[in-house]
Amino acid sequence: MYPDGEIKELNSANAEQFVEAPVIQCYTRVTATALNLSAPIRGYDVLELFAFVRPAEFCLPTISGLAAATSNKIPKNIHEDSEALIDIIKTLLNELSTQKSPQLKKTASLLDSVNWSWGESVMRALNINTEPQISEITALHAWRDLKLFPETIKPRVSAEEPILENASIMRLASMLSTESEERPSQTEYAVAITNVFSHQEYPDQPNLLVAEAGTGIGKTLAYLAPATLWAEKNNAAVWISTYTRNLQQQLDKETDKLYTDPTIKAKKVVIRKGRENYFCLLNYQEAVNQSHNNPNAIIALALISRWLLSTRSGDMLGDDLPSWLSDILGLSKVLSLADRRGECIHSACTHYKKCFVEKAIRNAQQADIVVANHALVMVQAALGGLDDTNAPSRYIFDEGHHIFDAADNAFAAHLTINETADLRRWILGGEGNKGASRSRGIKKRISDVVELLGDDSENLSIGIQNILKCALVLPAPGYKTRLLDNKFEGPAEGFFLQLKHHMYTNLVSDSPYNLELEILDLPVQLIIKAKEISVALSNLGNAVTTVLHFLDLKIKDCKDPGDNYLKHRMEGLHRTLDQKAALPLNAWNQMLETLECQTPAEFIDWFCINRYDGKDVDIGLHRHWIDPTLPFAQTLITHAQGVGITSATLKDNTGEDSIDWEYAEKHTGISHFSHPPKRSALQSPFDYENVTRVYIVNDIKKTNIHDIANAYQNLFAAAKGGALGLFTAISRLKKVHEMMHRGLENLNIPLYAQHIDPFPTNTLIDIFRSEEDSCLLGTDAIRDGIDVPGSALRLMVFDRVPWPRPSILHKARRNANEGSVYDDRITRSKLKQAFGRLIRSGDDKGVFVILDSMTPTRLLSSFPKDTPIKRLPLKEVIKETKIFLETEF
Numbered sequence: 001m002y003p004d005g006e007i008k009e010l011n012s013a014n015a016e017q018f019v020e021a022p023v024i025q026c027y028t029r030v031t032a033t034a035l036n037l038s039a040p041i042r043g044y045d046v047l048e049l050f051a052f053v054r055p056a057e058f059c060l061p062t063i064s065g066l067a068a069a070t071s072n073k074i075p076k077n078i079h080e081d082s083e084a085l086i087d088i089i090k091t092l093l094n095e096l097s098t099q100k101s102p103q104l105k106k107t108a109s110l111l112d113s114v115n116w117s118w119g120e121s122v123m124r125a126l127n128i129n130t131e132p133q134i135s136e137i138t139a140l141h142a143w144r145d146l147k148l149f150p151e152t153i154k155p156r157v158s159a160e161e162p163i164l165e166n167a168s169i170m171r172l173a174s175m176l177s178t179e180s181e182e183r184p185s186q187t188e189y190a191v192a193i194t195n196v197f198s199h200q201e202y203p204d205q206p207n208l209l210v211a212e213a214g215t216g217i218g219k220t221l222a223y224l225a226p227a228t229l230w231a232e233k234n235n236a237a238v239w240i241s242t243y244t245r246n247l248q249q250q251l252d253k254e255t256d257k258l259y260t261d262p263t264i265k266a267k268k269v270v271i272r273k274g275r276e277n278y279f280c281l282l283n284y285q286e287a288v289n290q291s292h293n294n295p296n297a298i299i300a301l302a303l304i305s306r307w308l309l310s311t312r313s314g315d316m317l318g319d320d321l322p323s324w325l326s327d328i329l330g331l332s333k334v335l336s337l338a339d340r341r342g343e344c345i346h347s348a349c350t351h352y353k354k355c356f357v358e359k360a361i362r363n364a365q366q367a368d369i370v371v372a373n374h375a376l377v378m379v380q381a382a383l384g385g386l387d388d389t390n391a392p393s394r395y396i397f398d399e400g401h402h403i404f405d406a407a408d409n410a411f412a413a414h415l416t417i418n419e420t421a422d423l424r425r426w427i428l429g430g431e432g433n434k435g436a437s438r439s440r441g442i443k444k445r446i447s448d449v450v451e452l453l454g455d456d457s458e459n460l461s462i463g464i465q466n467i468l469k470c471a472l473v474l475p476a477p478g479y480k481t482r483l484l485d486n487k488f489e490g491p492a493e494g495f496f497l498q499l500k501h502h503m504y505t506n507l508v509s510d511s512p513y514n515l516e517l518e519i520l521d522l523p524v525q526l527i528i529k530a531k532e533i534s535v536a537l538s539n540l541g542n543a544v545t546t547v548l549h550f551l552d553l554k555i556k557d558c559k560d561p562g563d564n565y566l567k568h569r570m571e572g573l574h575r576t577l578d579q580k581a582a583l584p585l586n587a588w589n590q591m592l593e594t595l596e597c598q599t600p601a602e603f604i605d606w607f608c609i610n611r612y613d614g615k616d617v618d619i620g621l622h623r624h625w626i627d628p629t630l631p632f633a634q635t636l637i638t639h640a641q642g643v644g645i646t647s648a649t650l651k652d653n654t655g656e657d658s659i660d661w662e663y664a665e666k667h668t669g670i671s672h673f674s675h676p677p678k679r680s681a682l683q684s685p686f687d688y689e690n691v692t693r694v695y696i697v698n699d700i701k702k703t704n705i706h707d708i709a710n711a712y713q714n715l716f717a718a719a720k721g722g723a724l725g726l727f728t729a730i731s732r733l734k735k736v737h738e739m740m741h742r743g744l745e746n747l748n749i750p751l752y753a754q755h756i757d758p759f760p761t762n763t764l765i766d767i768f769r770s771e772e773d774s775c776l777l778g779t780d781a782i783r784d785g786i787d788v789p790g791s792a793l794r795l796m797v798f799d800r801v802p803w804p805r806p807s808i809l810h811k812a813r814r815n816a817n818e819g820s821v822y823d824d825r826i827t828r829s830k831l832k833q834a835f836g837r838l839i840r841s842g843d844d845k846g847v848f849v850i851l852d853s854m855t856p857t858r859l860l861s862s863f864p865k866d867t868p869i870k871r872l873p874l875k876e877v878i879k880e881t882k883i884f885l886e887t888e889f
């Protein structure tokens, strides 16, 4: 829209002329991508204004999202979009004019002084008339306004009182008083899960429950009932482990029903994440100190400082820092403000008593319910405590069908050039360009312990010096360029370069995906280099072990209560050194030791060149457990007293109950315990016969990309949007998107796509959920993360049967299990999970389509028993989909 109100529609052909003009827009980068511009259009991004006025508030990064967040009229078409943007700006500036905070005014002045596009408007709204001064950089010292947390926390004295079934039922009833939808199986489920909170039945293992609860049972509230009761009665936390962010958010909402006072809830329910998720005030302070004379850095830090003073947790990923803000300001720069590499200097840090990471640890130590993800829980259980020594005794693993994948990641080892370079950086800190690097090495990180030990610190200092010396064998800064130029420095780089030669000699190199190679027929040069790196890593490992022994002895010496703090710090240092250095070094050495002989039967090893966008990004040797649930079970056995594993999709659906349970127990690690678990299975209450349809299209060739794109477009059009397209390969997704997006645009149906639209996956899902008639294309991450109740998801289309990828790892597991039966089980499970996303409540209806005529009938038992399933030509499927979705029920 021009200043005179005239509206012109832009496309890539005529948009270039606006690149230099200051234009008001929503999400500069997305606009540039949509218009296929070589550079973003200069101007005023309304999202930046929103971030300044309403820090730490949720808003979808679209004009409709901004309109909804500011309570303005939601625009219905692109003509209304322009007017909506003006209304949104007016609302935000009006809101600003009522704010009086001196800190806000200082930040505004600073932003104006560096010519932030909204600077003048914001200054006017805040009624600031003074000349801006660059020296007002102190406006960024937001840490000064954060509250200190209490010096000490009372240690918990926990009991071991069991919960009775009746008590669970009553607690659930009290939580349900405001629920509208009746769910009769919910009570049955709450009773079953109470077993996790009963007296330990066998002394050598936790109480185990495997519970499949179909969608719509209301299992979250049902397990929260006994869990919260047990926590209150025993003064100890129950850990609830999830896989997706959606479930964490759902748990957050569900606990509102129990704790209506937000202050009490904040104490009782804590979301706990790994420290790499949290904002590090010291990193921020160092970034501020380096930002002088750099307007872009000052703008980014000023907007972050606004968030910093409003955030409830300091969590940079998945809480109240909008992902679009990180994207706008530069994702890697923003994320470098978190403690991503474990470089915390703890009490030597001036911000220690305000630190978000410390606050999260302390809050979790006092909470009743700690919500975490599978990965964190597994690391925490394996190490017997993450940032403290308390490993919880009661766990609920929700989304239990993801345990296998989470364990697979948590217990794998990767001897790669990037991993080894990361370890060097963790030990030595930023080398070379000292001014630009904020990375702190181990020497700095232990400085407080050295100081506290005083005269006793000599051996520690010597030990650390030795670690620093031995770490010089790891890949040094500049290693990527050297590897590209076939050069190397030191034994680690020498090994990876030799591995590169070996792989490219034995592989076809033009695949855009990761290149894998089995460990066979190794050339002599590679074996020599493997021995060299092995010796170097062993020396480093020994140096680390010496320091760990020293710390062990000193920790045992700390008997005086006055030494508690020192003891706590040394325990923390021990854990970090163990986790960051000793464990990977040990795993790498074990892999190198067996390189020339047989890999131990429980593992599979292989070489891999990781590729992104067709370019090599990492190279190395990988080791995975054939059955990663084994180490998972071993870690739980040592300390857990009650473990519940639950999901809507745990069992297989062969029709033979004992076989189906066997799959559930094998896939979650429960089969590794000596005594059998309790089992519970509850059917979903939904009327699948009437609310769903499954179609297998039987007249198109899955290899003909034109047919596939045509099918997607016509099916999405028949559903009038609200459709999700799932792909088993990114390349096919991209081609289909290219062929169909214009067609849907002409029908006014918005189409979004993972790997094409520059939004993070979670934002894409949020947009899809909020725009009822939009469509979304995606791959596995979308399938796992999607939770869209209501008609915004009414059609789901798979391009092919989602068979497992034939990787070296998969082949090894297939051979160790039952061959093709194993593949069937995994595929049925994927289809079952995807179908479960379609119907989320009693009012939903939906259609599920597979565009693969080769879909075997044996896979169709993935769908609930009464679901109507038909094999039909595309034309019929389109017709039936249209009629079914248009019909009231």
Ligand code: SF4
Pocket: 279, 280, 281, 282, 283, 339, 343, 344, 345, 346, 347, 349, 350, 351, 352, 355, 356, 357, 358
């Ligand atoms: S204590 Fe550690 S994580 Fe916290 S602000 Fe300081 S350095 Fe960062």
